[in-house]
Amino acid sequence: MFDFLNNNKVRFILFQLIVIAIVLYIGYNAINNLGFNIERLGIRSGFDFLDTRAGFGISEYFIDYTIDSSNLQVFYVGLINTLVVSVIGIILASILGLIIGIARLSKNYLISRLANAYIELFRNIPILLQILFWYNLALSVLPSPRNSMALFDAIFLNLRGIYLPKPIAEDGFIWVFVALIVGIVAMFINKRRFAKKRDETGIRTNTIGYSLLFVIALPSVVYFAIGAPMHFDYPSLQGFNFKGGIAFSPEFLALVLALSIYAATYIAEAIRSGIESVDQGQTEAALAMGLSYTQTLKLVLLPQAFRVAIPPIINQYLNLTKNSSLAAAIGYADLVGVFAGTVLNQVGQAIEVLLMTMAVYLTISLIISLILNIVNHRMRIIGLNP
Amino acid sequence: MSTFKLKTAKPAPLSQVGVTGWLMQNLFSSKLNTAFSFIAIYLLYLIIPPLLDWMIFSADFTSATNNECTREAACWSYIGFKINLFMYGMYPSEEYWRPNLLLIITVAFGIIARLLKGNRYKNKVILSLFFIYPFIAFFLLYGSETLGIAVVETHRWGGLMLTIVVASVGIVASFPIGIALALGRQSTMKIIKFLSVFCIEFIRGIPLIIILFMASVMLPLFFISDIDFDKLLRALIGITMFQSVYIAEVIRGGLQAVPKGQYEAADAAGLNFVQKMALVILPQALKISIPNIVGSFIALFKDTTLVLIIGLFDMLAIAKLATSDADWLGRKTEGIVFVAIVIWVILFLMSQYSKTLEKRFNTEH
Numbered sequence: 001m002f003d004f005l006n007n008n009k010v011r012f013i014l015f016q017l018i019v020i021a022i023v024l025y026i027g028y029n030a031i032n033n034l035g036f037n038i039e040r041l042g043i044r045s046g047f048d049f050l051d052t053r054a055g056f057g058i059s060e061y062f063i064d065y066t067i068d069s070s071n072l073q074v075f076y077v078g079l080i081n082t083l084v085v086s087v088i089g090i091i092l093a094s095i096l097g098l099i100i101g102i103a104r105l106s107k108n109y110l111i112s113r114l115a116n117a118y119i120e121l122f123r124n125i126p127i128l129l130q131i132l133f134w135y136n137l138a139l140s141v142l143p144s145p146r147n148s149m150a151l152f153d154a155i156f157l158n159l160r161g162i163y164l165p166k167p168i169a170e171d172g173f174i175w176v177f178v179a180l181i182v183g184i185v186a187m188f189i190n191k192r193r194f195a196k197k198r199d200e201t202g203i204r205t206n207t208i209g210y211s212l213l214f215v216i217a218l219p220s221v222v223y224f225a226i227g228a229p230m231h232f233d234y235p236s237l238q239g240f241n242f243k244g245g246i247a248f249s250p251e252f253l254a255l256v257l258a259l260s261i262y263a264a265t266y267i268a269e270a271i272r273s274g275i276e277s278v279d280q281g282q283t284e285a286a287l288a289m290g291l292s293y294t295q296t297l298k299l300v301l302l303p304q305a306f307r308v309a310i311p312p313i314i315n316q317y318l319n320l321t322k323n324s325s326l327a328a329a330i331g332y333a334d335l336v337g338v339f340a341g342t343v344l345n346q347v348g349q350a351i352e353v354l355l356m357t358m359a360v361y362l363t364i365s366l367i368i369s370l371i372l373n374i375v376n377h378r379m380r381i382i383g384l385n386p
Numbered sequence: 387m388s389t390f391k392l393k394t395a396k397p398a399p400l401s402q403v404g405v406t407g408w409l410m411q412n413l414f415s416s417k418l419n420t421a422f423s424f425i426a427i428y429l430l431y432l433i434i435p436p437l438l439d440w441m442i443f444s445a446d447f448t449s450a451t452n453n454e455c456t457r458e459a460a461c462w463s464y465i466g467f468k469i470n471l472f473m474y475g476m477y478p479s480e481e482y483w484r485p486n487l488l489l490i491i492t493v494a495f496g497i498i499a500r501l502l503k504g505n506r507y508k509n510k511v512i513l514s515l516f517f518i519y520p521f522i523a524f525f526l527l528y529g530s531e532t533l534g535i536a537v538v539e540t541h542r543w544g545g546l547m548l549t550i551v552v553a554s555v556g557i558v559a560s561f562p563i564g565i566a567l568a569l570g571r572q573s574t575m576k577i578i579k580f581l582s583v584f585c586i587e588f589i590r591g592i593p594l595i596i597i598l599f600m601a602s603v604m605l606p607l608f609f610i611s612d613i614d615f616d617k618l619l620r621a622l623i624g625i626t627m628f629q630s631v632y633i634a635e636v637i638r639g640g641l642q643a644v645p646k647g648q649y650e651a652a653d654a655a656g657l658n659f660v661q662k663m664a665l666v667i668l669p670q671a672l673k674i675s676i677p678n679i680v681g682s683f684i685a686l687f688k689d690t691t692l693v694l695i696i697g698l699f700d701m702l703a704i705a706k707l708a709t710s711d712a713d714w715l716g717r718k719t720e721g722i723v724f725v726a727i728v729i730w731v732i733l734f735l736m737s738q739y740s741k742t743l744e745k746r747f748n749t750e751h
Contacts, residue, residue, distance in 0.1 A: 012574075012575050015575065015578075016575050016576075016577045016578060019577065019578060019581070020577060023581070030608040033607070033608055033609055033610050034607050034608055036610065037606075037607045037608075037610075038607070106422070107412070107415070107419070108412065108413060108419050108422050108423060108426070109412035109413060110412075110413060110422075110423055110426040110427065110430075111422050111423070111426050114426050114429065114430070120734065121730070124684075124688075124729075124730045124733040124734050124737065125688075125726050125729060125730055125733075126688040126689070126691040126702075126729060127688070128691045128692055128694075128702065129691060129702055129722065129725060129726055129729065132702065132705075132706065132722055133719075133722050133723075133726065136718055136719055136722060137719070140719065322592075322593040322594075323593070325593040325595045325596065326593075326595060326692070326695075328595065328695060329694075329695060336593070336595060336596065336599075340596065340599055344599075344603070350599075350603040350604045350607065351604060351607070354596065354599060354600055354603070354604055357596055358592050358596055358600075361591055361592050361593060361596065362588070362591040362592065364591075365590070365591035365592075366591065
């Protein structure tokens with residue numbers, strides 16, 4: 001009578017139905033309890049809180065913000081701060097990681113040992129501890145504003161942070177920007193033209209000169225032709241503090257430093273394993289075919305090394321972005337610090353606030369996975385039988 | 387008649403042998419190499435002497451109070467006075483024997499497992515120890531009214547003890563969930579696969595700190611509040627959720643590395659799903675993934691420092707507390723450096739262990 005239970009298809013369907021029923025039951029109960037708790041604790045729900053006045057100050061922001069701004073504005077301030085920290089951290093970590101990764105493979109004993117020591121030291125210390133360490137160090141060794149460390153009277157470093165000259169665009173600067181975009185487009189068209197020529201005739205042309213011409217020379221010419229429409233706002237000491245320029249707080253400096261030092265260890269290891277993964281025979285074969293050393297590097301070694309190294313590096317970029325949320329521990333005004341921290345405490349609507357914060361991180365991680373997929377697809381080994 | 391005389395071989399040139407030979411080959415083989423060597427030596431000169439001076443030569447090990455202690459270098463007597471705080475948190479001092487005893491029991495269990503190598507009851511003994519252990523640990527650390535062991539509330543736990551508890555519970559609890567998620571992801575049943583992939587990708591996309599916030603602020607809202615949610619328990623739930631999906635991904639790697647023939651052979655032998663997985667596939671998959679599981683445990687150990695953000699007193703939180711300790715003002719750096727050294731040593735040993743495991747399990751030829 002129950003013979004049909006031995007049928008795999010029937011079993012699969014039954015099993016899945018049971019799982020759905022369990023999930024629905026748990027979900028139903030959770031939402032029921034949630035409604036009950038919200039009513040009992042008198043928590044409001046809905047996204048109305050986004051329009052209400054925030055009522056607290058934020059020390060660091062790149063878009064307009066005052067105490068009277070709305071909570072939504074706080075969200076944007078935090079989001080932009082998170083993105084700024086992540087992007088600068090990613091750039092620094094890549095540079096540092098590349099240097100350390102290559103140094104790790106150096107034939108020079110001292111250099112490779114130093115790089116190894118760097119990796120072992122910073123990889124085995126939790127990132128939060130490093131953030132706190134650099135922040136603590138910054139606060140204890142940096143001088144007061146009056147005794148700032150200065151570089152060319154334009155860049156100042158002191159206890160309140162780092163001050164850089166701020167470029168201010170005047171009327172007509174938009175044309176320089178347009179020229180830059182035109183230059184980039186022209187560069188790609190040019191590259192494609194020479195690639196086509198290579199495919200047809202076999203003659204390679206080095207396009208770096210043309211590329212520089214399009215991307216750097218063209219915008220510069222436009223810039224000077226319309227009368228250099230930009231000036232710098234230099235920071236200057238007024239009273240006890242610096243005014244003008246762009247300022248980054250010590251919290252920001254400590255965070256960027258810790259994040260990039262930490263991520264650089266992983267990037268360095270990725271680069272090392274990428275380079276080591278290319279078989280020695282590849283170099284020998286390329287040289288035997290008469291390629292020059294630069295050609296070997298550019299056409300044989302690096303493409304293969306990148307195939308191994310790029311995916312973990314992109315993963316590290318995602319990790320760095322996620323780790324930037326630890327800014328909350330030292331009071332940098334990132335998304336988690338001001339929105340999931342201060343705003344959450346003020347309005348008490350944990351569900352809505354945390355959902356919005358999660359949505360941001362999920363979006364970032366989706367975008368990065370998408371980039372990773374595209375890169376993997378472009379770098380895949382194209383076989384004879386696709 | 388001239389005879390052939392063997393000439394004695396000339397000694398190898400000085401630049402090829404001995405210390406100078408090593409130096410010439412490894413540090414000064416070319417102009418560029420020489421330049422790099424000097425840069426490296428200069429870097430070492432910049433970093434090492436001041437660091438050693440701060441940590442050892444000018445450091446103070448004996449002063450009894452903060453005022454007597456030197457300001458220019460480290461004051462390690464601060465650590466000496468606070469060492470119990472760093473190790474046990476606010477755990478009552480007359481009960482320190484309990485975590486200590488647990489540590490001894492843990493080591494003893496480890497030795498027993500080692501001694502049983504090759505014994506036919508090995509697996510049974512290890513499994514039973516594995517099931518007894520959590521109960522021993524719970525009753526020793528938390529206590530129990532019925533057994534007559536004084537209860538120590540979890541908000542008094544702290545320091546290295548708390549870090550180890552959180553990391554161990556996290557790894558053990560996340561293991562079965564991780565296996566289930568990994569199997570779910572491999573499943574041919576669409577809904578099961580979708581649920582697993584959704585859980586894994588959702589949690590992997592979010593920073594741990596948000597998950598901890600979620601566990602500490604949002605989770606209690608989903609339960610009728612008669613259940614009193616312990617702060618430590620909430621952190622453990624968050625950590626377990628987070629760790630499970632990473633373990634799942636590690637085990638998925640192991641499952642994919644098991645040759646397809648093994649699955650087919652198990653099917654052909656007439657094993658059902660549970661038998662196939664438990665007897666054929668998982669033993670192989672887990673063995674392959676052991677080094678990565680250790681790696682994932684190392685990552686978890688590092689991540690446990692984050693529990694300070696939701697108000698638990700792990701070692702780092704105690705180092706931070708120094709700012710509010712009137713007797714030892716301004717000794718935060720010493721605390722942070724001490725914690726860094728302790729965690730670094732633990733993690734370094736673990737990562738070396740994972741490397742040996744990788745070598746031992748590498749059965750390729």
